[in-house]
Structure formats: C-alpha cells, structure tokens
Amino acid sequence: MDNFMGYQGKTCVVTGAASGMGQATARLLVELGAKVYAMDISPIKVEGIEKSIHVDLSSKDSIDEAFAQVPSSVDCYFGVAGVMGAAFPFLKTLKINLLSNKYIAERILPQRMGEGGAIAFVTSSVAAGWQKPDSLKYYRSVVDADGWDEAIAEVQALGMDKLPDPTAYLYSKMAMNYLICKLQSLYGPKHVRVNGICPGGTRSAFGSESAELFPIDMDSPLVFLGYSGRIAEPEEMAHPLIYLNSKYASYISGAVIFVDYGLTAEVEAGLRPGMLGDSFDDMIHPKQG
Numbered sequence: 001m002d003n004f005m006g007y008q009g010k011t012c013v014v015t016g017a018a019s020g021m022g023q024a025t026a027r028l029l030v031e032l033g034a035k036v037y038a039m040d041i042s043p044i045k046v047e048g049i050e051k052s053i054h055v056d057l058s059s060k061d062s063i064d065e066a067f068a069q070v071p072s073s074v075d076c077y078f079g080v081a082g083v084m085g086a087a088f089p090f091l092k093t094l095k096i097n098l099l100s101n102k103y104i105a106e107r108i109l110p111q112r113m114g115e116g117g118a119i120a121f122v123t124s125s126v127a128a129g130w131q132k133p134d135s136l137k138y139y140r141s142v143v144d145a146d147g148w149d150e151a152i153a154e155v156q157a158l159g160m161d162k163l164p165d166p167t168a169y170l171y172s173k174m175a176m177n178y179l180i181c182k183l184q185s186l187y188g189p190k191h192v193r194v195n196g197i198c199p200g201g202t203r204s205a206f207g208s209e210s211a212e213l214f215p216i217d218m219d220s221p222l223v224f225l226g227y228s229g230r231i232a233e234p235e236e237m238a239h240p241l242i243y244l245n246s247k248y249a250s251y252i253s254g255a256v257i258f259v260d261y262g263l264t265a266e267v268e269a270g271l272r273p274g275m276l277g278d279s280f281d282d283m284i285h286p287k288q289g
C-alpha cells in the first residue's frame with residue numbers, strides 16, 4: 001500500500017467506531033495503513049483494527065480506563081461518537097457529546113500528542129450560528145471551565161440542565177464548535193492541528209433516532225436537503241474527517257467545516273431562512289409570528 005495520505009503506521013483513536021461515520025472512518029483508516037484503536041459503547045465490527053475498546057463516554061472513569069489501553073503516543077484523534085439523546089437527560093447527552101471530548105482533548109491527549117499530530121471532531125450542521133453572542137453566552141463559561149465536574153457545575157449554575165432534554169443536542173454541538181476554537185491555544189504551540197466537521201443529515205443509526213424525534217414532512221416547502229437532494233452516506237463524512245487529520249491539511253487548523261452540500265452556506269448568507277433560527281437564544285426563545 002502506498003502512503004498516499006500519510007497514515008501508514010500512524011496511531012489513530014476513533015470514537016463511535018461501532019456504527020455510521022465512526023465505523024466508516026475506522027474502516028478507511030485501516031485501508032490507509034493506520035493502527036486503529038476503535039472505541040464505542042457498542043460492539044465494534046471493523047476488520048484489521050489494532051484494538052476494539054469498550055468505553056462509555058458519559059463516564060470520566062470509563063474514558064480513563066479506555067485510554068489506559070491506548071499507546072502513550074497518539075498521532076490522530078477522531079472524536080466522532082455522539083447521541084441525539086432523545087431518551088436521555090440533558091446532562092447525559094452533554095457528557096457524551098461535549099464533556100468527553102473536552103476531557104480527552106484537555107486532560108488526556110496533551111501528554112500523548114506532539115508535532116504533526118491532528119485532532120478532528122464531528123459536531124453538526126444544526127450548530128450554525130454557534131459563534132453569535134446570543135449563542136456563546138450560554139456555553140462559553142462551560143467550555144472554559146477547568147475540568148469535568150466544574151463544567152457540570154457551570155451548566156447547572158446557568159440553569160441549562162433545566163432546558164428540555166432534546167435541547168442538549170444543539171447546545172452540545174454549538175459548544176463543540178467553540179471548543180475547537182478554544183483548543184487552538186493549547187495545541188497550536190505543539191503543532192497539533194484541531195478541526196471539525198458539521199455534518200448535514202447522514203444515513204446512520206443516529207439518523208433513525210433523529211427521524212423519530214423530529215419527524216419531517218419531506219413535501220414541506222421549508223424542507224430542503226441541499227442541492228444534493230439526498231442525505232449523505234457515512235463515508236461522505238469520513239472522507240473530510242480523514243482529510244483534515246491527514247498530511248494534505250497541514251496548514252488547516254481551527255476550521256469548522258459544514259459538510260451539508262451548501263445548505264448552511266445559503267442560510268448564513270441570508271439567501272434562505274434557517275430552520276432553527278439564528279442562535280441558541282432563538283432556539284430556546286422562538287420569535288413569535
């Protein structure tokens with residue numbers, strides 16, 4: 001195998017590797033010659049990986065136990081796992097989607113990653129508007145908090161955990177985009193790049209859960225999948241993720257890329273109304289009329 005993207009022999013950690021985008025990412029990395037340490041709460045069926053590791057990302061202790069099984073030097077981290085959290089309390093969804101990645105990136109990986117390393121997260125296209133002041137004010141202090149318990153205390157101090165449970169998804173994904181920016185100062189001096197993708201609708205187990213939670217009338221004039229006219233396949237998210245952590249993205253860091261076939265681009269340019277409003281504030285205090 002040639003070393004086309006520079007992954008040959010690289011130690012890569014992938015979360016969410018049992019299904020959807022994470023599974024596609026792990027499989028493609030194996031094909032590219034990487035040593036893949038695949039993590040998930042569910043059994044992982046990807047041939048050729050170095051190790052399959054059980055983890056519950058809602059538990060700090062479980063994350064510590066999982067990383068005890070990973071080599072002391074890591075080249076690339078792919079933080080893919082996430083839940084819509086329809087059936088979970090607010091804080092559980094937040095732990096899986098945000099706090100786990102914050103803990104891994106701030107407390108575990110700094111000792112294990114060096115020059116040339118790369119981190120890529122998966123957030124969501126519903127997080128458009130995350131950088132607006134009316135969004136940031138709800139989670140900046142949570143992401144800035146120094147530690148897992150401190151971040152939870154801050155969520156509670158802001159009263160965010162009293163919001164309807166499904167709100168946790170949008171909240172956590174917006175906060176993830178801010179985390180990606182915040183991590184630049186931690187990793188930039190070490191020459192470790194940190195980026196993320198914000199996927200649009202993608203075929204996966206997660207997609208079925210969100211269809212149940214948000215049944216969509218596909219004939220409605222408000223529904224627009226982007227000019228592709230279809231949802232994405234998991235590989236179509238794995239490809240940009242793998243690119244971002246590859247040698248071909250060597251000058252890209254701090255990028256939060258919407259992978260939704262132009263949908264968010266039009267909304268942000270004011271060419272199309274957003275489905276959820278302009279900011280997190282709009283989401284929890286919808287405008288009348």
Ligand SMILES: NC(=O)c1ccc[n+]([C@@H]2O[C@H](COP(=O)([O-])OP(=O)(O)OC[C@H]3O[C@@H](n4cnc5c(N)ncnc54)[C@H](O)[C@@H]3O)[C@@H](O)[C@H]2O)c1
Nearest residue numbers: 016018019020021041056057081082124201202204205206
């Ligand atoms: N599918 C979509 O339409 C869509 C759109 C935007 C963003 N996303 C995001 O993409 C990422 C990947 O999702 P997917 O679409 O591949 O869905 P998926 O449900 O197929 O995969 C998610 C994986 O995360 C794992 N997971 C869930 N809870 C966990 C926990 N507590 N500990 C460890 N692993 C856990 C699941 O077992 C599963 O294997 C998620 O972060 C999701 O929020 C998905």
